[in-house]
Amino acid sequence: MEAETIKLLAAGLAMGLGAIGPGIGIGILGLGAMNALGRNPEARGPIMTNMILAIAFAEAIAIYALVVAVVLIFVA
Amino acid sequence: MPKRGFLGRSSPILIGVLLVILVLFLVSLLSGALGSSLFGDLGLPSWLSVPQPHPELPAGVVFHLLGFPITNSIIAAWLSIIVLVGVSYAVTRRLKLIPTRVQSMLESALGWLLNFCQDVAGKENGRRFFPVVATIFLFVITNAWLSLIPGFGSILITNAEGEVVELFRGANTDINLPLALALISFIFVEYWGIKSVGLFRYLRKFINTGRFFGAIGQIFRGKVKAGLVGLSNGVIDIFVGALEALSELVRIVSFTFRLFGNMTGGEILLLMMLFLVPFILAIPFYGLELLIGFVQALIFAGLTLVFATIAVAPHTVEAA
Numbered sequence: 001m002e003a004e005t006i007k008l009l010a011a012g013l014a015m016g017l018g019a020i021g022p023g024i025g026i027g028i029l030g031l032g033a034m035n036a037l038g039r040n041p042e043a044r045g046p047i048m049t050n051m052i053l054a055i056a057f058a059e060a061i062a063i064y065a066l067v068v069a070v071v072l073i074f075v076a
Numbered sequence: 077m078p079k080r081g082f083l084g085r086s087s088p089i090l091i092g093v094l095l096v097i098l099v100l101f102l103v104s105l106l107s108g109a110l111g112s113s114l115f116g117d118l119g120l121p122s123w124l125s126v127p128q129p130h131p132e133l134p135a136g137v138v139f140h141l142l143g144f145p146i147t148n149s150i151i152a153a154w155l156s157i158i159v160l161v162g163v164s165y166a167v168t169r170r171l172k173l174i175p176t177r178v179q180s181m182l183e184s185a186l187g188w189l190l191n192f193c194q195d196v197a198g199k200e201n202g203r204r205f206f207p208v209v210a211t212i213f214l215f216v217i218t219n220a221w222l223s224l225i226p227g228f229g230s231i232l233i234t235n236a237e238g239e240v241v242e243l244f245r246g247a248n249t250d251i252n253l254p255l256a257l258a259l260i261s262f263i264f265v266e267y268w269g270i271k272s273v274g275l276f277r278y279l280r281k282f283i284n285t286g287r288f289f290g291a292i293g294q295i296f297r298g299k300v301k302a303g304l305v306g307l308s309n310g311v312i313d314i315f316v317g318a319l320e321a322l323s324e325l326v327r328i329v330s331f332t333f334r335l336f337g338n339m340t341g342g343e344i345l346l347l348m349m350l351f352l353v354p355f356i357l358a359i360p361f362y363g364l365e366l367l368i369g370f371v372q373a374l375i376f377a378g379l380t381l382v383f384a385t386i387a388v389a390p391h392t393v394e395a396a
Contacts (some may be wrong), residue, residue: 044099049195052371052374052375053382056372056379059334060330060337060368063333063334063338063341064333066339067337070340070344071133074132074133
């Protein structure tokens with residue numbers, strides 16, 4: 001296989017496999033937030049703020065995978 | 077009197093609006109890349125077809141100033157500085173006790189930011205961290221939202237080498253700006269930590285050799301068993317301290333790539349959506365880009381705030 005084909009394949013694999021973990025992680029975070037909100041609807045403000053913060057941490061990992069894929073396609 | 081139809085408008089106007097949307101949808105489907113691969117070449121006029129975008133990661137140089145290349149992302153950052161400073165200056169010229177609409181809008185935005193800082197960091201720490209955190213938030217969100225204005229990336233200019241380059245490009249998509257902001261946030265977090273707790277106590281969090289040398293002293297004084305236990309605990313302490321220092325430095329990298337990746341990914345996503353189905357498909361992604369700009373600015377400022385709060389927290393008393 002030539003280098004061009006492998007680069008495209010690698011970019012696809014990088015983004016695809018790299019999105020599995022953060023996807024599951026964000027789902028688990030949502031589950032925790034929904035449970036907490038159900039038990040205590042009055043604490044909506046702090047729960048939502050902390051949930052958004054934690055989701056940004058998990059999303060950053062998927063963004064690292066996206067950067068690798070973009071670099072593979074456009075730079076390398 | 078038109079009939080009370082949908083949303084308070086008359087039914088013929090509603091039907092007209094729906095027809096316009098349908099025609100736009102069909103035209104964009106046929107003229108984009110998706111349509112031309114499904115239906116073949118339909119001979120549409122050339123101004124309807126979108127050329128394939130070539131997003132490039134390093135920003136294009138527009139001109140050189142005193143030997144420094146000025147890229148289009150620097151010009152976009154200057155534009156957002158001009159917008160922020162201009163709006164603040166214009167509103168503060170005539171401050172009234174009963175505010176006008178623009179003044180109350182800006183007051184509510186700043187009040188919300190101050191509440192956010194004080195919620196996370198406590199009352200006086202929140203007030204102390206507020207200038208830097210609010211500046212980071214406003215700068216990032218102005219950069220992100222300015223680049224979404226239609227026509228922002230379409231002003232083309234020919235630079236000195238003769239290549240055609242865009243005049244503006246979203247400032248957050250150049251990796252140097254997120255890196256600069258991450259370095260500023262790192263320097264300020266360390267500065268606040270050192271100023272609150274003192275230089276030696278702050279550094280002792282990272283160079284945690286107290287127990288190790290204490291254990292060596294114990295061995296020499298004859299208490300071998302307690303000394304060995306203290307020695308192994310001391311080695312763990314040194315290791316944990318080094319890990320903390322490393323995670324402080326890795327924080328710079330993660331801040332940079334989080335902001336850069338989100339913004340560049342969003343820009344490439346919008347370009348690709350506009351290429352596939354020109355007018356209609358970009359609308360939901362546009363809304364997503366607005367939300368992502370706001371959330372990323374909040375995350376950057378919020379994480380700076382959280383790490384600053386951790387850094388100035390008084391040193392917990394260790395068990396002897």
